[in-house]
């Protein structure tokens with residue numbers, strides 16, 4: 048199948064229009080016409096080889112929302128016309144304990160990334176969602192509820208699930224106190240989910256200008272972090288704090304806000320290791336953990352939850368020609384809150 052999209056031909060070069068062929072439809076595959084593709088910061092890291100050697104030409108994009116256009120002979124999960132989403136991986140070993148538990152993102156043999164990755168045949172270069180069409184195995188896609196706007200759904204497939212999974216795993220809900228550090232593409236999803244789950248939710252942000260948005264999205268409290276003294280004034284009663292920030296930072300003032308057995312979950316990926324203040328962990332049996340996207344079962348659970356609570360990402364829809372500018376603006380956090388490419392215009 049021929050696909051038209053945008054690609055990086057060489058590390059750190061701008062994205063350019065690119066026509067390429069996708070694999071033929073296998074019996075378990077569905078083809079989709081992509082409606083919207085979100086721009087994730089990790090697209091930029093990979094396009095610029097900031098995470099190590101990458102594969103080029105690279106069509107980035109792992110926040111994909113579209114409509115099924117054809118199905119392979121063994122497909123039972125979807126039919127033509129269905130609205131489906133594809134996220135950060137398109138395959139996994141399907142046999143290890145993680146895959147069998149529906150946690151394909153933690154596949155012990157390594158998940159197959161949606162792009163910048165060879166498929167499990169070891170030779171087909173996977174190309175991502177900045178394109179007009181896509182092919183995926185039915186087991187690695189999820190249904191999108193009818194009431195949700197597809198543009199706002201696209202970022203749910205990475206940014207959304209990245210926050211939904213830890214909130215569920217650590218039991219966010221009524222009676223729990225949750226903190227979200229950073230109100231960007233990731234953080235605003237954490238806030239919406241945490242509020243919808245019924246947890247008391249506090250946003251920690253260095254920009255006072257975001258308070259109004261945060262309140263609108265359901266924040267009970269908003270703490271400006273540019274003055275660290277503000278943090279030390281707060282009660283130390285948080286059950287869970289999610290850190291979506293990838294910049295280097297001191298975790299200690301946040302660890303101190305956790306109650307007995309509270310957990311700080313790291314979601315952002317800073318370049319340098321953190322320094323851990325051990326006595327602060329010991330003092331209240333606090334934990335630091337990490338969390339990475341979510342499995343397909345959980346992605347479906349999240350999309351159903353979004354359908355029920357009418358939750359989508361806040362997006363700025365852009366044309367393909369704007370991708371390079373959108374990259375620059377994503378780097379400088381100048382977006383409310385996620386760029387989404389109108390894939391009908393490729």
Ligand SMILES: [Zn+2]
Pocket residue numbers: 087088089090109135205206
């Ligand atoms: Zn992503």
Ligand SMILES: [Zn+2]
Pocket residue numbers: 139140141142143144145146147151153154155156157
């Ligand atoms: Zn596996």
